[in-house]
Amino acid sequence: MSKPENIYFFGTCLIDLLYPGAGLAGMQLIQREGVNVIYPQNQTCCGQPAFNSGYRDQARDVARVLLNCFPKNIPLVVPSGSCAGMIKLHWPELFKNQPEETAVKRLADQTYELTRFLVEVLEIKLEDLGTPLKVAIHTSCAARREMQAAAAIETLVGQLKHVEKLEQHNKEECCGFGGTFAVKQADISGAMVEDKTRYLKDTGAELVLSQDCGCLMNIGGAFDKQGNSPATQHIAEFLWERSHASD
Amino acid sequence: MHPTEAFSKRINKALANHQARLSLRDTMDRLKLKRQQQFPDKQQLDELRHAAKSIRQKTLNRQPDLLEQLEKKLTENGIQVHWAENPEQANSIIHEILNKAEARKVVKGKSMVSEEIDMNAYLEKRGIEVIESDLGEFIIQLAHEPPSHIIMPAIHKNAHDVAKLFHQHFPELAYTEDVDELTLSARKILRNRFANADAGISGVNFAVAETGTLCLVENEGNGRLSTTVPDLHIAITGIEKVIEKLEDLPPLLDILPKTATGQTITTYVNLISSPRKPHEKDGPRAVHLVLLDNTRSQIYSCEEFIDTLRCIRCGSCINYCPVYVQVGGHAYGSTYPGPIGTVLEPQRIGLKQMGNLTSACTLCGACAEVCPVKIPLPRLINQLRAESNNSEFSKNRISGKGSLRKPSEAIIWKLWSATYAQPWLYSIFSWTATRLRFLAPSRLAGWTKYRSAPKPASRTLHEMARQQGFDNE
Numbered sequence: 048m049s050k051p052e053n054i055y056f057f058g059t060c061l062i063d064l065l066y067p068g069a070g071l072a073g074m075q076l077i078q079r080e081g082v083n084v085i086y087p088q089n090q091t092c093c094g095q096p097a098f099n100s101g102y103r104d105q106a107r108d109v110a111r112v113l114l115n116c117f118p119k120n121i122p123l124v125v126p127s128g129s130c131a132g133m134i135k136l137h138w139p140e141l142f143k144n145q146p147e148e149t150a151v152k153r154l155a156d157q158t159y160e161l162t163r164f165l166v167e168v169l170e171i172k173l174e175d176l177g178t179p180l181k182v183a184i185h186t187s188c189a190a191r192r193e194m195q196a197a198a199a200i201e202t203l204v205g206q207l208k209h210v211e212k213l214e215q216h217n218k219e220e221c222c223g224f225g226g227t228f229a230v231k232q233a234d235i236s237g238a239m240v241e242d243k244t245r246y247l248k249d250t251g252a253e254l255v256l257s258q259d260c261g262c263l264m265n266i267g268g269a270f271d272k273q274g275n276s277p278a279t280q281h282i283a284e285f286l287w288e289r290s291h292a293s294d
Numbered sequence: 295m296h297p298t299e300a301f302s303k304r305i306n307k308a309l310a311n312h313q314a315r316l317s318l319r320d321t322m323d324r325l326k327l328k329r330q331q332q333f334p335d336k337q338q339l340d341e342l343r344h345a346a347k348s349i350r351q352k353t354l355n356r357q358p359d360l361l362e363q364l365e366k367k368l369t370e371n372g373i374q375v376h377w378a379e380n381p382e383q384a385n386s387i388i389h390e391i392l393n394k395a396e397a398r399k400v401v402k403g404k405s406m407v408s409e410e411i412d413m414n415a416y417l418e419k420r421g422i423e424v425i426e427s428d429l430g431e432f433i434i435q436l437a438h439e440p441p442s443h444i445i446m447p448a449i450h451k452n453a454h455d456v457a458k459l460f461h462q463h464f465p466e467l468a469y470t471e472d473v474d475e476l477t478l479s480a481r482k483i484l485r486n487r488f489a490n491a492d493a494g495i496s497g498v499n500f501a502v503a504e505t506g507t508l509c510l511v512e513n514e515g516n517g518r519l520s521t522t523v524p525d526l527h528i529a530i531t532g533i534e535k536v537i538e539k540l541e542d543l544p545p546l547l548d549i550l551p552k553t554a555t556g557q558t559i560t561t562y563v564n565l566i567s568s569p570r571k572p573h574e575k576d577g578p579r580a581v582h583l584v585l586l587d588n589t590r591s592q593i594y595s596c597e598e599f600i601d602t603l604r605c606i607r608c609g610s611c612i613n614y615c616p617v618y619v620q621v622g623g624h625a626y627g628s629t630y631p632g633p634i635g636t637v638l639e640p641q642r643i644g645l646k647q648m649g650n651l652t653s654a655c656t657l658c659g660a661c662a663e664v665c666p667v668k669i670p671l672p673r674l675i676n677q678l679r680a681e682s683n684n685s686e687f688s689k690n691r692i693s694g695k696g697s698l699r700k701p702s703e704a705i706i707w708k709l710w711s712a713t714y715a716q717p718w719l720y721s722i723f724s725w726t727a728t729r730l731r732f733l734a735p736s737r738l739a740g741w742t743k744y745r746s747a748p749k750p751a752s753r754t755l756h757e758m759a760r761q762q763g764f765d766n767e
Contacts, residue, residue: 056764058755060714064724065748067755074764086759088766089717097707099657101679103687105711112715140673188658217323221616225656232654233740234309238620239656240744242319268745 048122048168053083055123057113059130060092061260062281069260069281073126073161076287080169087116095133098141100227107141114138114147114154122168123158126283128190128258131160136193160190161283162199162258175207177289183213183252183277185243185266187259188221200258200282207289213250217242224265240269248276255279298650298698301627305654308621317452318622325613328556329664345545347668350604353537357594360503360536361585367506371568373581381411384586388413388495388528389420391582395526397422397492401484403510403517404428405497406444406607407530407586410629410642413495424495425487427516429480436463442623444630445554445609450622484516494520494578498531499606500546501583504539507567508583511550511560518562527578529566533585534594534603546606549666554608589642596690598677602637604667611661611671617654626651633661633671640678645694649682724754 054077058070074084090113094106113134117123125131135158142151165171184204190196204212223229223239244266247255255270255277257263263279270276295303309315333339353360365375376391378384392400400417402408402424414424414435426435430448434441436459441447448456457471460479467479496517500509508529510517521527537543551557570577593599612618612632623631628639628648636655639648652675661671680687683704685696713719727734731750738747 058759063755064727064750067751067753067758070755071758071762074759074762084764085767086755086764088756088760090756091714091717091720094714097711099676099679100703100707101676101681101683102704102707102711103680103684105707108711109714112717188656188660192659192663219660221656221658221660223616223656225658228653228656230740232305232617233743235305235617235620235654236656237740237744238309238315239616242620264748265745268741268748271746272742272744 050080050169051082051122053085053119053121054164055117055119055121056084056086057090057093057116057123057125057130057134058086059125059127059260061264062126063091065264066260066281066284069284070126072281072287073124073283075291076165076171076283077124077169080171082169085121090116093130093133093138094141095130095137096226098133098137099225103141107145110138110141111147114150117154120153121157122164123154124161124164125158126161126258126281127260128160128187128194128196129261131158132189132193134158160194160196160199160258162190162203163194163196165286166199166202171203173203173206173286173290175209175289176292177207177209179209179211180254181211181213181250181252182254182256183215183247183250185215185218185222185247185255185257185262187257187262190258191219196258200256203282203286204256207286210289213252215246215250215252217246222262222265224261226261229265236265240265244269244273244276252277254285256282256285258282297647298653301625301650301654304625304627305621308625313452314450314622315620318450319619321446321449322613322619325556329553329610329613330556332552332556332558342545342549343666343668346549346606346666347604349537349542349545350606350667353542354534354594354600354603356538357534357536360538361533364501364503364506364536367503368583369506371506373506373508373566373568373583376582376584378584378586378588380588381586384411384530384584384588385413385416387584388530389417389422391526391528392417392422392493395493395580397524397526399487399491400424400493400495401427401487401491401516401520401524402431403494403496403512403520404431404447405495405530406441406629407497407532408495409441410588411530411586413530425484425491427484427488427514427520428512429477429514429516432480432484433459436460440624440629442631443609443612444607444634450624488519488523491520491524493526493528494522494524495528495530496521498529498535498583499550500543501531501536502538502540502543503536505567507540507565509543509547510564510566511547511562512564513555513557513561515562518564521564521566522577525579526582527566527569527580528582528584530584530586533587533590534605550606550608553610553664553666592691593641596641596692598688598690599637599641599674599692601669602641602674604669605634605638606667607634608666610664610666611669614660614664616656616658616660621654626654633675634669637669637671637674637678640682640694641692644697645678645682645692646697647694649678649694649698652678652682721756724756728753
């Protein structure tokens, strides 16, 4: 696909409340490439939390409002693997035999996870303005397996010449977030994030990056509680900070 | 005890056993590495998985016909076929066959279906001695435990555990923790049992309809001994194990050991096509096959869940499951653990009893990514969650639909959807949450036991987008 004139941006509910800087950075990165970014103010959530908890009617009610935010036939970019995956892969299932089925399929076809959009559609070239830094990348399970975006984040970070990428053990393993899983099976989730944070610390990275704020909330929250740990940051915010000349 | 409470107890017990968790992690890491080494080329792996899935799918599409053909061919070959609708029937068929042959001593190859029907206990109650001959099964039989993994039943035991067990049960043997010596001891003990057994019982990996052939793969030779040394061989398997043609076998035999244990091929591949023929000098004089339904027909009738029946019981989904590696197989409290168990057991036993297994999943998708027959495990797990909460969710025939619905949880989701489905209400909520961020709770039940509490930002992305002048539509 060639570079579009306009795109919709869905910031996700987690980013809206907890990590708005990540969302803004994603929009700025796209805008800097000459694409007009539309942020519909009626957006809330894709319905994923209820969908994954087995409450599909409630998920659909919320998803429908979001669907109505994106009437134009232009790409939808999402700074989260799991929310993009929800719209692209699970909405068609959620809206099967519903009046919105056709509109959902059209939107699903146009839905992009942010890092892949930057690499594959915008073919972004980043200039690294930062100082030397060691990072580890945790690609979320949905970004990796649903949105096939594991390579994109590696490519983007690889463009930054002062940044060294380090690989953690069992890199492809889930961090233990899983939405309501972290509450319903809190102890299993705790055991999983303990392993994940240990593997990440063992690399010696100063910063852990991810495409998903769910993972960052989990891993970052555990780092914070453990103390003496790497920082965490959403990839969009990191890329913007490293490549944006402050005025 | 309520099933959910019992599940939590088993999980906590498993998590508290740090030693077992460390060794489980080591084993799983090794298994994953061995599997990866078998599939250096991703495209080749995709092709293999596609071929295996197609074969299993094609088989399922014609399952009723193929089962008829299988029965006909097996009977022509001299193998007697029995149909069992449920565990009770299967057990009583097996007991009757053994009784008629006056068989009192049985050696058993590995069979998960026999675990499913709790066969050993049934036969032992009726005075029949059953000896497990697979080394892992032998170990857990000594420990009076169920398998904790479908292909590595004693994966939760280390050399020290096994040494203690052997010493306790066979005090005449010198105590050793040397794995080779322990294996040799087991071999000696079992050789004697094979020679004296009246009957052998085994599972089946694939039953070929076209030729009436039972295929059984294994690594220890115990399967071959169980099925050839005693005069009587009884095989038991689920009805979904039928495949159409002999030529369907090689692709399945190719991917199964590679994905399961990281082996290019199993040490033994047994193809059983008849009892001993008049001119032959060895082999069992009678061979029986018990075909068990046990809700498989019900699963077959559900459009969404029929994919479950493609499973070839390789255990890859278990090996890659990030939850299983933390809690091990016994925590599930089911015959089949891990992702496949989480999908299968609620369908087999009912959502009321087993639906809570679906809570122990992050929907990470690692299982589906490695499944050699591409079962969409996370999708099925998610759907089972919906079935557990909503009795009218689908027309699928699953017992216990809606049985796990909790009014308190249902109210939370209703409130959530009322807020998030009304942008004006959401904007009040998010404005309040960001302005009163200092009031955000610093302790959140299970979450803050392992992490700090998340804190709302000082303003929302909605506000930032407005301030930066981003278009609204």
